[in-house]
Amino acid sequence: MTADKAKIARQFIQTIPHSKALGMEITALGDGMAEITMPYDERFIGDPKTRVIHGGAVSALMDTCGGAAVMSHPDAPAGTATIDLRIDYMRAATPGQAITARAEVYHITRSVAFVRATACDDDTDRPVATATGAFTVEGR
């Protein structure tokens, strides 16, 4: 990926109000690949008894990461929108730990990008969630 495109993608993602509200930060960006981390925050707790983060916040992280992977693909000239996203929750994320999602575009056509993503906490051998999604390829 060209330095310019990486810079644009990074800037664009970091100006998304909701991604900012969830404290998301891009930790890696490549051709059709993105890695974004979201810190543990008590405001995102979904189950007050276990203090585990709500699945909705994980969905937002997966969706942002999938979109970022599409935008950073060399064959995707401009923006993208999610067509569908399926998330499998493998286990509860450990309270107190950040969640990092990594998404890759595994196939792209003129109009659709197919994305896979995995989210982990500190124990990177056992993913918290995995996702697959279809995204639009816009601007051509």
Next chain:
Amino acid sequence: MVRKAPEPVQIVKQRRDAALNALVGGVPYINFMGISFDRRGDELTGVLSFEEKLIGNPILPAIHGGVTAAFLEVTAVIALSWAYIWEDLESGALDVEALAAGNLPRLPKTIDFTVDYLRSGLPRDAYARATITRAGRRYASVQAEAWQDNKDRPFAQATAHFLMPRSEQAHD
């Protein structure tokens, strides 16, 4: 046969609203997102009050896809928990005061969640309702739909599966 006199309306409303407030108000993420619930009898409608921080595409502008997914998931979890406690709530088996004091029932766990985006979410309030299509002892299936201006034109729909909390009495 002597029929029991119906409960006074304010007692019924107070009990149901207190239980719902405890269920919803106890979850920090629901407050963070600005989601509330409208209740008509046992029917719940999720209300997502628009705020700038919910934007995902500042150029259009449109609500973040993750916000839409989260809104549907919150609506599905609350609708399922609500249906799960309803009978005990109405029979008096559930202690509403203990509930309000933070002794919440264990929540269903999401197994998987699929969201379809039908049109972009506009920068204004959104509403959602969930239908429980299977309420098993261990597994439940829920469908949810979100709309803004026109209920017949939903902007997103979701299907989710949940693992139900084991009831205290059950041994299997």
